[in-house]
Amino acid sequence: MAELEKSVRSIEQDGLVWGSSKLVAIGYGIKKLQITLVVEDEKVSLDELQEKIAEFEDYVQSTDVAAMQKL
Numbered sequence: 156m157a158e159l160e161k162s163v164r165s166i167e168q169d170g171l172v173w174g175s176s177k178l179v180a181i182g183y184g185i186k187k188l189q190i191t192l193v194v195e196d197e198k199v200s201l202d203e204l205q206e207k208i209a210e211f212e213d214y215v216q217s218t219d220v221a222a223m224q225k226l
Contacts, residue, residue: 159188159214166207170198196225
């Protein structure tokens with residue numbers, strides 16, 4: 156999981172700021188990595204960001220947006 160987080164955080168883009176992270180148990184001993192981030196809507200596409208994360212296919216099965224708030 157440390158390698159996964161390191162890979163995801165290696166994505167750098169103007170308007171993208173990575174925040175805190177935690178491992179969340181989802182059952183049967185399986186955990187998911189949950190990372191908080193802030194994006195500037197006009198500079199960062201969530202779809203493109205999820206595609207970049209999915210490129211780490213050795214580590215990533217899927218991505219989800221758990222919560223989003225626009226200001």
